[in-house]
Amino acid sequence: MTIILPVLADQLSLDLASLKAVDRADAVILMAEVMGEAGAPKHHKTKIAFLFSAxxxxxxxxxxxxxxxxxxxxxxxxxxxxxxxxxDRAKARHNADRVVSVEAGCWRLIEAQRSWGEVLSDDRFLVSRAWFADWAEGRKRLLMEDFYRLMRKRTGLLMDGDQPTGGQWNFDADNRKPPAKGLVYPAPPQFQPDDTTEAVLALVEARFGDHFGDLRPFARAVTREQALVCLADFVETRLARFGDYQDAMVAGEDGMFHSQLSALINCGLLGPMEVCQAAEAAWTAGVVPLNAVEGFIRQIIGWREYVRGIHWIAGPDYESRNVLGAARPLPSFYWTGETEMRCMAEAVRATKQNAHAHHIQRLMVLANFALLAGIDPAEVSAWFLIVYADAYEWVETPNVIGMGLFADGGLMASKPYAAGGAYINRMSDYCRGCAYDVKKRTGEGACPFNSLYWDFLARNRDRLGRNHRLLRMYDGWDRFDPAEQARIQAQAAGFLATL
Incomplete structure (x- = not known):
């Protein structure tokens, strides 16, 4: 009896559940590069090359x-x-009568897998889909902080008995420093492509040349051994300052102190617990501060597991949610980077060159602009899925639809993550040398984020006006005299007309 074990591009783990469920002598592992996945949608060239080589x-x-x-x-x-x-072809080739696969990360593929044969739970995640659904059932608010504290207890990470190490669960208040002058940002490891990777790069150039993004230079980790080098390098060279500066942005410094491990974790070359344990070990050894380690671990066992759970309980129509009625098409500069808004240009440039941008660039620049401008959530979600090497439906959709655009009406976030130019100016150096003046709301050269922010609040007041976390913002809007309100809304309308 031959058993076919399909292994998907994001299941590159030697301890995959299907591999543990069968006798090796009876099994044939099937791996396939197909246009049906790489070409629809048209993923970033680097994303395709990374996954094919891996x-x-x-x-x-x-x-x-x-x-x-x-x-x-x-x-x-x-x-x-x-x-x-x-x-089907593999079953015929190997005269197989059984197919065992591990659940994919998107609704479409899971439906297909059920027609293949047995589908196993993906135990590389720290909680199962069923466990998260049980946790969520009956709760009025699905607060990530509640989930995160439970995960700390479940994993034992940064715990002293039943109490959090350091006496508090969350050090986020310590992790919001703007970029300091004189900081040096260590570059992550670079890997020379071997013959296998070079063959993939040539293939991608030939077959996917019209896709978004730069392909070369290509220096990514594509093996388990290289992934471990990246993990060790992050812990040794950047983790200590990750906490303080995780929300900061600096032009030309695309990685800063971020781990840039998400693509390696999400495709399976690294496991979530091993990266957390490596970070915790560095704190135990006294070489990194607690706020940095806690902030990093929260991203993995808290946020990563939480968004996956939200994806599955929200259902297959989650991406189509649009409670704010946003309908504007995605502006072309999301693809070209050709805009005088320096923050947007920098975020798109980093995305185009690296198939990566760190979480504040994604949330507070790219998604924030889309939220303020009222861009169609489905178009924004499709863009995020295409352009990032770490993007799969289970992680991308909740982060965009729920966190970035508030299109789910508050299933995930208690308020929209909307911000004007002042936030970007505080947390980055993008506003220096920008064609727009971040201190101006209206008039020639005024920063578009400023008028768009107030216009967003005004036009969505029926939906958001009673949100307790926005009351102070609406009080600020009400303090403008009617003439100023009219100028702000005219400024926003004039800018949006140029899109």
Missing amino acids: MRHHADALREQGWRVDYVALDDPENSQSLGGEV
Whole structure:
């Protein structure tokens, strides 16, 4: 009896549940590069190259462990270019009567997997879909902080018995420093492409040349061994200052003190607990401060697990939610970076070059602008999924629809994460040298974020005016005299007309 074990591009872990569920002698692992996944939507060139190279290297690692691997390359002339088609072909090739796969991270693929055969829970996450649904059932508010504290207790990370290490659960108030002068931002490790990666790069150039983003230079980690080097480098060189400056932005410094491990974790080359334990060990050894380690661990066992849970309980229509009725098309500068707003230009440039931007660039620049400008959430969500190497439906959709755009009406966030130019000016150096004046609300050269912020509040007052976290903001709007309100709204309308 032969068992086919399909392994998806984000399941590159040697301890995958399906591998533990069968006898190795009976199994054939199927891995396939297909246009049905890489080309629809048209993912960032670097994202495709990263995953194809990581897949090919992972296939070699599996073979070294004694697994039979049936690998279908994109340019195989017999390739059906769909995962379902490749499962059917593999069953015929190997005369298999059973298929066992691990649940995918999107609704569409999970539905397809059920037609293939058995689908196992993905135990690389720290809680199952069913566990999160049980936790969420009956709660009036699905507060991430409540979930995070429970996860600390479940994992034992940064715990002294049943109490949090340091006497408090959350050090977020210590982690909001603007960039300081004279800081040096260590570059992450760079890896010379080997023959396998070079072959993938040539393939991507030939087949996906019209996709968004830069492909070269390509120096990403694509193996388990390289991923471990990246983890160690982050802990040793950047973690100590990650906490203080995790919300800061500096032009030309795309990584700063961030780990840049999310793509490696989300595709399976690193495990969530091992990265948290590495960070905790550095604190125990006395080489990094507690606020940095807690802030990093919260991102993994708190936020990452929480958004996945939200994705599954929200249902397959989550991406279509749009409670604020935003309908403006996505501006072209999200693809080109050609805008005089320096913060937007910098965030898009980093995205185009690296298939990566850190979380404040994503939330408080790119998503914030889309929120203020009333851009269609489905278009924004599709863009985020395409352009980032760490983006999969389960993580991208809640972060954009819920956190970034408040399109779910508050399922995730207690208020919209809306901000004017003052926030960006405080947390970055983007406003220096910008064509717009961040101190001006109206008039020639006024920062668009300022008028758009107040206009957003005004036009959504029926929906948001009773939100207790926005009362002070609406009080500020009401203190403007009618003439100033009219000028602000005219300024916003004039700018939006240029989009």
